[in-house]
Structure formats: C-alpha cells, structure tokens
Amino acid sequence: MRKLFNTLLISILLSASAFSQQKADVKIVELNAAAFKQKVWNFDKSKTMNRVGNLPIIIDFHATWCRPCKMLAPHLQAIQNKYQGKLIVYKVDVDQEPEIAKLFGVEAMPTIIFINAKNS
Secondary structure (H helix, E strand, O other): OHHHHHHHHHHHHHHHHHHHOOOOOOOOEEOOHHHHHHHOEOOOOOOOOOEOOOOOEEEEEEOOOOHHHHHHHHHHHHHHHHOEOOEEEEEEEOOOOHHHHHHOOOOOOOEEEEEOOOOO
16 A cells, blocks of 8 residues: 555656646737837838848737637647747737738738748
C-alpha cells in the first residue's frame, strides 16, 4: 500500500511540474492602421514592402461576423503559442481597417498572409 501511495505521489508531482513548465498563452494582437505601420509596414513612407522587425509574420484578415474566421482563431492561437519568439501572429479586422485589406488584395475572409523574414 505504501509503495502504491509513493508511486501516485511521484506521478502527481511530475505531472504538476510538467504543467507548470508550459508556456502561457500569448494573446494575438489586433492591429489598427497606426499599429500596423509601427509593427509591420509603414505603407505611407514606402509603397514597396519594407517591414519592421525580423521575425516571420502571419496576418489574419478577419471580420467579427465571419464564422470561418472564428473557427480559425484557436488554430492561430495554437501557432502563436507554439512558435512564441520565432513567429508573430497579428489580426486585422477588414471592416475596421479596409485600407490595409486593400493593400493586400483581401477580398474574402478569412485571408491569411504569411510574410517571411525577407519581406516576401
């Protein structure tokens, strides 16, 4: 009985340790035009892509009324968590920021754009 108790105790401690070492969720940032210019690309200064930073970026063009966009959101959150520090995921609401959507030729939602570290 004591051996069983010790085994259970060790198992509980090990599993608690494993859970405590998991990375916390990193919230995906919703970008407005000003934040987009600061964090991704200042399209007022340069008409060609000259992005800020050196990490690859995923931009999720979505709308609040878009059901497929809502279904995609947890998967993008999982990507953000898994590649934390190696990749950045941003969201842009096409109804709030139509100018940014137009720059990327977004015509349907969801639209996902990947920008690698070399601006393409």
